[in-house]
Amino acid sequence: MTSIPSVNLEDFLSDDPKRKQKFIDEIGKAYQEIGFVALKGHFLDDKLVDSLYSEIKNFFSLPVEEKRKYEIPGIGGQRGYVSFGKESAKGKKEGDLKEFWHFGQYVEDDPERAKEYPENVEVKEVPAFNKVGKEAYQMLEKTAKYVLRALALHLDLEETYFDNYIHNGNSILRPIHYPPITEEPKAAERAAAHGDINLITLLMGAQGRGLQVQNHDGEWIDAIAEPDELMINVGDMLSRHTNNKLKSTIHRVINPPRELWGTSRYSIPFFMHPISEMKLDVLDSCVDENNPKQYEDITAGEFLNQRLIELGLKK
Template sequence: MNVIPSVDLSDFLSEDPIRKQKFIDEIGKAYEEIGFVALKGHFLDDTLVKNLYGEVKKFFDLPLEIKQKYEIPGIGGQRGYVSFGKESAKGKKEGDLKEFWHFGQYVEDNPILAKDYPDNVEVEELHEFNKVGKKTYRMLEKTAKYVLRALALHLGLEETYFDKYIHNGNSILRPIHYPPITQEPKDAVRAAAHGDINLITLLMGAQGKGLQVQNHKGEWIDAIAEPDELMINVGDMLSRHTNNKLKSTIHRVINPPRELWGTSRYSIPFFMHPISEMKLDVLEKCVDENNPKHFEDITAGEFLNERLVELGLIKK
């Protein structure tokens, strides 16, 4: 597969069982073959997207000393600001050429869980930043819920199988700024080749060249979305839970050609995580003679902790 398939969530949400099944089949096939789709028909409207990018650019344009006061020690970068070069891909020494922000879950109806998660960080200088971030978080979480419902049906599970695990899940909205490149990068790229940790990732801002996906032959292919599309991929948690039936695909963000070094790039992924207690044990429906169980039993919380240590964001 050398192109990223495009699907339309409005097919799944329609009252037409044929259209609904078409969406389930298309997204299931794409995730078994390459692990990425471009999705139309999501819950983000143009005004919200425009407002979010406006606020994100304003934040990253703030002086470094102001941004750094929102870098909170001791929480592994799970909320607030993470400065340039702090994060590296698994197995890479060089930090990625990016800075980013984390919005986390806005817990409802569960005071114990609310105490477990770090608080979201309020930016005093930008009155709309947190409000727009929260609204975007909610719309992407809603979109992700229906994508997971389609995947549950594709896997032969009950449609709302994932609902109880993603309600108040440990999801993250991450606006990323890749600043202009000012000198020849030694071995660093904007985001080194990696797989995502979570269930699924919904990516805003994949309209220009930069994001690349590795297909089964090991070839890198460009993943470019239309302006009204989100790029959505399978993460390692879902791949593990389905015994690699659904593929978590390695992807990267390459540096632009030299003539574009002076430009910033912005992208905004939403990492859909479940609650920490979710068991990622391989689904029985995904094990057979040809595909024996590949993974040990583990919870989502244990798996996340392992990966944050590997990324250098928390210490053992």
């Protein structure tokens, strides 16, 4: 596969069984072959998208000492600000050329679950930042729910199989700023080659060249979305759960050509995580004599903890 397929969520949400099945078949095929799709018909409207980018730029343009007030020690970067160069890809010594923010789950109906997560961090200098971030978080979470319903049907599971696992799940919205590059990066990239930890990732801001996906032949292909599309990919949790039937694909964000070094890049991934006790044990329907079980049993919480240590975000 040499390009990223495009699908439209409105097909799945329609009352026409043929359109619904078309979406299930298209997204299932794409995730088995390349692990990425570009998705139209999601729940983010243009006004919300514009507001989100505006507020994110307002935050990242604050002085570094102001932003660092929101870097919370001892929580593995799960909420608030993470400063430039702190995170590195698994197996890489060099920090990625980025700074970012984390919005987390807004638990409103389960006090015990709320205790499990750090609280979201309020930015006083940018009053609308948190309000707009919460609204975008919830619209992306809603979009992800229907994508997972389609994948459940593709896997011959009950349509709402994932619903209870993702309700109040440990999902993260991560606005990222890749600042202008001021000197030749030695071995660092804006985001080094990596796979995502979670079930699925919904990415805003993949317009323009930068994001690249590695296909099964080892070739890097550009993943460029249309202005009204989200790029959505399979994460390692879903890949494990499906015995690698749905592919978690290695991807990266390359540095721009020298003439564009002076420009910032913004992207906003939403990492859809389940609740920590979800078992990621390989589904029975994804094991047969040609595809023996590839992964040990593990919960989502245990797997996340392992990966945060590998990324250098937890000790």
